[in-house]
Amino acid sequence: MAWLLSFPALLFGLVIAAPASAAKPVNALRHGDIAPAGAFRAAYAPDAIAAARTPLDPANVPAHLRSLVPLAEYWGIGDDVLREMLQKAESPAKKTALADAANPHNAAITAWLDSWPQGEPMSDEAAAFMYMQQGLDEMGLFQTR
DSSP, X not given: OHHHHHHHHHHHHHHHXXXXXXXXXXXXXXXXXXXXXXXXXXXXXXXXXXXXXXXXXXXGSOGGGGGGHHHHHHHOOOOHHHHHHHHHHSOHHHHHHHHHHHGGGHHXXXXXXXXXXXXXXOOHHXXXXXXXXXXXXXXXXXXXX
């Protein structure tokens, strides 16, 4: 019975002891949020694009595509809003350089992605390549040669 009396104190102690990282920022976006794109853009921190990039391991990429790893790291952002912000911020020359480098490999990238076992989660590397191709398509630059 004594534990019932100490239970509220225990809960209070757990709440007080929660790390600061457990606090949710006021403007945090959550899965399933629906709002105009401008509202989402306003909620991102200034370094959100850089923070969204995932370091990739070239060893997890087929040898014939490893030269594209830096481009996939830079352009392969999974968040739609951040990817759009990146695309709008970059120069036409940088976008053309991406297209010139990636387009000759699009068929090989797609074949690699299509070979992924169904129902198995993609690696960070495969996802970045997929989002890089999606970005090319969104910018009207995707071509298969």
